[in-house]
Amino acid sequence: MNSKYDFQAIEKKWQKYWEEQNIFHVTEDPNRPKYYALEMFPYPSGNLHMGHVRNYAIGDVVARFKAMNGFNVLHPMGWDAFGLPAENAAIKNAIPPARWTSSNIVNMREQLKTLGISYDWDRELSTASPEYYKFTQWMFLKLYQHNLAYKKKAAVNWCPSCQTVLANEQVVEGSCERCDAAVDKKQLEQWFFKITDYAQRLLDDLEMLPGWPDKVKIMQRNWIGRSQGCQFSMDIEGCDEKITVFTTRPDTVFGVTYMVLAPEHPLVSVVSAGKPQEQQVQEFVKRMQYLSDMARTASDVEKEGVFTGAYAINPMNGEHIPIWIANYVLMDYGTGAIMAVPAHDQRDFEFARKYDIPVRVVIKGEESPLNADELAEAYAGDGVMVNSGTFDNYSVEDGKNAVIEYMQENNIGFGTVNFRLRDWLISRQRYWGAPIPIIYCDKCGIVPVPESDLPVILPEDVEFKPSGESPLNYVESFYKTDCPVCGGAAKRETDTMDTFVCSSWYFDRFCSPQETSLPFTRGAVDYWMPVDQYIGGVEHAILHLMYARFFTKFLHDINMLEAQEPFTNLLTQGMVLKDGAKMSKSKGNVVSPEDIIRTYGADTARLFILFASPPERDLEWSDQGVEGAYRFLNRIWRLVDEYADLIQEVSLPEDFSQLDENARKMRFKTHATIKKVSEDINARFNFNTAISAIMELTNMLNWYKDVEELDLAVFKEAINSLLIMLNPFSPHIAEELWQRCGNENSVQIQNWPKYDPQALIQDEIEIVVQISGKVKERIMVPVDSTEEELREIAQNNSRIKELTNGKKIVKIIVVPNKLVNIVAN
Numbered sequence: 001m002n003s004k005y006d007f008q009a010i011e012k013k014w015q016k017y018w019e020e021q022n023i024f025h026v027t028e029d030p031n032r033p034k035y036y037a038l039e040m041f042p043y044p045s046g047n048l049h050m051g052h053v054r055n056y057a058i059g060d061v062v063a064r065f066k067a068m069n070g071f072n073v074l075h076p077m078g079w080d081a082f083g084l085p086a087e088n089a090a091i092k093n094a095i096p097p098a099r100w101t102s103s104n105i106v107n108m109r110e111q112l113k114t115l116g117i118s119y120d121w122d123r124e125l126s127t128a129s130p131e132y133y134k135f136t137q138w139m140f141l142k143l144y145q146h147n148l149a150y151k152k153k154a155a156v157n158w159c160p161s162c163q164t165v166l167a168n169e170q171v172v173e174g175s176c177e178r179c180d181a182a183v184d185k186k187q188l189e190q191w192f193f194k195i196t197d198y199a200q201r202l203l204d205d206l207e208m209l210p211g212w213p214d215k216v217k218i219m220q221r222n223w224i225g226r227s228q229g230c231q232f233s234m235d236i237e238g239c240d241e242k243i244t245v246f247t248t249r250p251d252t253v254f255g256v257t258y259m260v261l262a263p264e265h266p267l268v269s270v271v272s273a274g275k276p277q278e279q280q281v282q283e284f285v286k287r288m289q290y291l292s293d294m295a296r297t298a299s300d301v302e303k304e305g306v307f308t309g310a311y312a313i314n315p316m317n318g319e320h321i322p323i324w325i326a327n328y329v330l331m332d333y334g335t336g337a338i339m340a341v342p343a344h345d346q347r348d349f350e351f352a353r354k355y356d357i358p359v360r361v362v363i364k365g366e367e368s369p370l371n372a373d374e375l376a377e378a379y380a381g382d383g384v385m386v387n388s389g390t391f392d393n394y395s396v397e398d399g400k401n402a403v404i405e406y407m408q409e410n411n412i413g414f415g416t417v418n419f420r421l422r423d424w425l426i427s428r429q430r431y432w433g434a435p436i437p438i439i440y441c442d443k444c445g446i447v448p449v450p451e452s453d454l455p456v457i458l459p460e461d462v463e464f465k466p467s468g469e470s471p472l473n474y475v476e477s478f479y480k481t482d483c484p485v486c487g488g489a490a491k492r493e494t495d496t497m498d499t500f501v502c503s504s505w506y507f508d509r510f511c512s513p514q515e516t517s518l519p520f521t522r523g524a525v526d527y528w529m530p531v532d533q534y535i536g537g538v539e540h541a542i543l544h545l546m547y548a549r550f551f552t553k554f555l556h557d558i559n560m561l562e563a564q565e566p567f568t569n570l571l572t573q574g575m576v577l578k579d580g581a582k583m584s585k586s587k588g589n590v591v592s593p594e595d596i597i598r599t600y601g602a603d604t605a606r607l608f609i610l611f612a613s614p615p616e617r618d619l620e621w622s623d624q625g626v627e628g629a630y631r632f633l634n635r636i637w638r639l640v641d642e643y644a645d646l647i648q649e650v651s652l653p654e655d656f657s658q659l660d661e662n663a664r665k666m667r668f669k670t671h672a673t674i675k676k677v678s679e680d681i682n683a684r685f686n687f688n689t690a691i692s693a694i695m696e697l698t699n700m701l702n703w704y705k706d707v708e709e710l711d712l713a714v715f716k717e718a719i720n721s722l723l724i725m726l727n728p729f730s731p732h733i734a735e736e737l738w739q740r741c742g743n744e745n746s747v748q749i750q751n752w753p754k755y756d757p758q759a760l761i762q763d764e765i766e767i768v769v770q771i772s773g774k775v776k777e778r779i780m781v782p783v784d785s786t787e788e789e790l791r792e793i794a795q796n797n798s799r800i801k802e803l804t805n806g807k808k809i810v811k812i813i814v815v816p817n818k819l820v821n822i823v824a825n
Contacts, residue, residue: 005637006789007601011732015113019453023746024118026074027218028527035071036528037063037506038567040536040544040598041078042307044104044126045085048111050576050609050621051537057606058573058615058687060117063800064728066341067118068752074528076510077112077119079105081128082499083177084162088430091464096434098460101128111594115602116731118748123513127502130648132509133434136502137521139551140437141448142558148194151446155264155331156425157292158186161206163469164429165190170543175296176423183292186265191495192435193424195550199224200417202549213616219282219541224422230404231335232413234259234312241270243312246334246418250407251399254388255341255362257352258304259312259323263288264331268308275309281325288327303328303351305306315412316403317389332422342378348491349378362387363396424496424547431462431470433496441483450484456492504551504744505546507531507566525561534567541572571685574618576609583621603730604630609728613690633733636698636726640719642736643705647716648742656714656759663711664763666704672716672761673697677725678752687729695723716741721753769794770821771803787814 014168018024028034039059042052063075079101086097088594093100101153101407105126112119143149150639157166161181165188170177195202208219219433229248236243243259263285272281284306288296305326312321328347330336342359352359359372365383369375385391394402408414427436435456437449449456459478463469469479472478472494483490505519512524530552536544546568577583579588596605608629613619623824657666680690701718704710719741727734727747738747762783767790769777777799781790791812794800800822807824814820 001086003641005634005733007603007633007732010600010736011116012731013223014735015116017735018116018748019113019121021746022122023748024075024120026072026120026121028524029072030527032070034528035063035066035533036073036074036507036531037066037533038076038510038531038535038648040540041080041503041506042108043083043085044079044081044108045103048105050591050592050593052603053115054576054609054615054619055535055537055573056112056115056117057609058571058685059316059533060115060574060606060731061610061681061687061728062533062535062685062730063118063584064748065752067748068724068727068750069682070751072749073118074123074510075118076123076125076513077117077118078510079127080499080503080505080506081105081126082133082433082496082502084164084430084432087430087464090432092421094266095461096460098128101126112595115593115606118731119618123510125506125509125513126504127434127499127742128432129454130457131516132506133458133502135509136434136497137437137449137454137456138519139450139501140497141451141454143193143554144438144448145532145556148197148512148554149191150194151189151191153187153189154192154425155185155289156188157192158184158188160184161450162430164426165425171292174292175299180375185289185291189328190425190427190545191438191493192419193426193501193550194738195424195547196419196421198550198553199226199419199421201553202421202546205549205565207552208565209568213538213570213572214565216538216541216570216572220546221419222508223542223546226419227418228705229400229418230407230413230498231416231418232315232407234315234321234339236267236271236323237311237313239271239310241267243267243323243337244335245337245339246416248338249341249344249400249416250395250403251385251388252344252393253314253316253339253390253403254343254385254391255343255360256314256319256339257320257358258328258340259321260329260338260340260351261308261323262331262336263325263327264330265336267323267337268325271310272308277307277309280306281308282326291315291327293330297330301327301522303347303354305351308650315407322357322638323349324355330469330649333420334418343372344378344380346378346380349375360387364719371521424498424550426501428498429470430534431458431464432498433499434458434502435472436493436495436497438482438492438493439495441488442485443488444483444485444490447483447485447490451605453484458496461799470496472496495771496759500543500547505555507534507548508552508555508561518663519560522561528561529561529563530565531567533569533571535573537575538572545570547816569613573615574613576619576621578621580620596626599719600626600630601633601732603733605634607633607691607730610687612688617654625657632695632698632785633730636722637733637737639698639701639705641725641740643715643719644740644742645739647712649721650712650716652713652717656717656756659714660709662704662707662709665710665715666700666714666718667756667759668762669697669700670714671755674721674725674753675760681728690725691729694729695724697722697725722745724750725747765817768815769797770817771798771800772819772823772825775801777801783817785816787816790814790816790820 038053063073067073079099087103089100090097134741157171161179171183227248230250231246233242233244272278285774305324308323312325317824340347340348343361360374363383364386365381368379385394398813404415439447459475479492480493481490499584508520511528512521542803547565555561556564582591608626676692676693680686723734723738734747764780766778810823
């Protein structure tokens with residue numbers, strides 16, 4: 001035909017065809033194996049970036065490949081639409097967040113469609129639509145009914161710029177992860193989800209996830225932070241109160257020389273009251289209120305504190321121990337109080353040396369000093385107990401058990417487990433989020449909104465104040481309501497939910513997004529869930545993935561679904577870099593997907609981004625690489641376009657056994673490529689090497705088309721296989737060329753080719769001949785030639801003879817069926 005590769009017309013044509021034919025729409029089919037492919041849905045910021053393109057292209061390869069292998073594939077898309085950026089944009093541009101968000105969704109949806117991603121758009125959802133957040137509120141009510149949602153006053157992370165509370169996970173090195181402002185501490189009444197009730201299951205069930213990267217599971221284990229130890233209480237001299245502590249080192253209890261309370265601990269004001277140190281304590285507490293957890297506890301931050309004037313009594317030896325407050329102890333970890341053992345904990349050691357507090361060695365290692373004055377740093381190694389009364393000479397591990405046993409027998413304390421994981425703070429003092437479905441009544445107290453009254457609609461006609469305070473506090477029509485219990489005047493909760501609540505169950509909603517009475521139907525969710533392949537950034541390893549796992553376990557417990565884990569397999573793709581740095585407007589190194597698609601086409605953009613690097617590694621952007629991908633697609637276009645008419649009427653025989661040598665070589669390459677591409681996509685996600693194999697097949701076809709006696713059946717089989725294998729990567733050109741070759745129906749609904757083992761049986765194979773380790777020749781030899789035969793064949797090759805003429809052959813190394821290396825000098 002010799003026509004031009006007009007990618008713009010081709011891509012529009014096939015995107016229209018897919019939409020009109022509804023080719024990616026699926027329903028539950030119990031007679032077919034299901035496959036749920038999902039990329040983390042985006043925040044609708046307005047424009048796709050190259051990171052999005054990479055994420056969605058990876059997912060599309062998987063979805064298309066599985067569909068062509070007979071799976072009933074669910075591949076949906078939606079929008080994580082609530083959040084602070086929309087609110088900030090509304091304030092800056094005087095545009096309601098709903099309108100700003102809706103406009104961005106329209107634009108990004110069109111951008112996604114130009115990429116040719118195989119989404120079932122009938123399942124599209126937005127977390128900011130009342131139809132969706134009705135059920136986010138339903139989730140809150142269910143958690144509340146099961147005593148897993150509660151309100152308490154707490155010292156919280158407060159971003160003065162965003163004017164909202166931040167979860168611990170949203171504070172990065174003392175700053176807000178969103179705006180980088182320094183984070184303060186503030187006492188507020190907040191709503192929490194009791195994720196700590198699921199801590200052990202969240203930890204144990206990581207063993208159910210062999211398809212997750214180890215680094216992600218390690219991050220979750222560390223965040224959950226399980227510690228085995230004991231909890232016990234110390235009396236306070238002259239006071240009826242007790243200090244409760246948790247320790248993982250009960251073997252060091254005889255080495256306690258001071259106690260430390262977190263500055264926020266409620267006992268601080270009690271134990272310092274009336275003491276000479278009271279004012280100094282109050283000043284220190286006030287100063288700590290304005291420091292983030294990171295600013296107080298980082299390893300390079302100097303340890304500081306104040307003596308309260310009070311003493312605790314060690315129940316194991318009766319010693320009176322000074323009670324301090326210090327910056328390095330936090331209220332929300334453990335009990336907010338620690339027993340300080342400076343000889344065996346480095347933080348305690350530094351603090352004790354600074355404030356001249358005694359240090360007592362109670363664990364003696366083989367080479368560690370017994371005299372505390374000789375310690376240059378805390379000794380945290382193994383050894384035996386010393387200076388510990390009747391427990392002397394116990395090993396560390398035996399000593400831990402013995403001390404816990406003694407405490408339990410004498411009602412001093414008990415062995416227990418502690419977790420680093422804290423309850424999930426979900427209150428946000430912002431407007432653009434799902435309203436918390438709670439009503440406050442002076443008579444009835446806290447009253448949940450009845451399920452029949454959901455959704456609690458977020459008003460759209462609001463005015464933003466310069467202070468940044470949520471406008472919901474000023475919209476009477478929103479916060480003024482009647483108590484559903486007594487009918488009296490009442491007030492709605494004006495906080496909204498953390499957006500991570502919305503994204504903790506969206507994958508379930510995709511299973512039946514039009515359902516109106518429940519978040520999803522049981523039949524649909526049990527057919528599709530869990531997600532078979534989840535794809536997204538490793539930055540979500542702790543927050544989103546942990547919360548999604550928590551919600552799934554809760555929904556399982558209340559008999560809403562069968563799955564106990566949301567995502568069977570997880571791929572965390574690398575970033576897209578340019579000039580060695582992450583693309584960002586501030587660095588001026590952003591490449592627009594729209595520009596690339598306009599210049600080269602979506603198929604080229606997809607092919608490059610899938611070929612340039614394995615998906616889990618960072619990808620360095622290359623303009624030359626994009627041009628190379630474009631040239632390759634043009635090469636395929638010219639090859640197939642030239643022979644499309646010729647092979648249209650050719651029938652493929654059932655028996656390919658009677659072939660000449662060139663046809664056998666061509667068929668071997670075709671089926672070797674099918675085998676490699678199938679394995680690379682299915683087992684390893686090595687898309688770059690799969691594309692490389694397709695390129696090699698294309699090169700072989702360009703050679704074969706010029707042989708004297710072209711076997712058109714072998715040629716057609718190779719072309720058909722090439723186009724089917726190209727489809728997951730560059731679907732538009734694959735569809736167009738498939739049609740031009742006279743094939744009916746979409747290439748997407750074809751069966752993935754299976755390699756013929758007989759075609760892979762070779763009489764001859766190509767081996768490499770090296771001279772002193774450098775490749776000089778490639779020659780065909782009989783399969784399974786002996787080492788002696790290979791030596792003789794290599795040495796008799798005319799080019800090798802020429803290159804070794806006059807040289808002394810030191811030795812010849814042979815690797816059967818692979819290479820001959822002639823070492824000569």
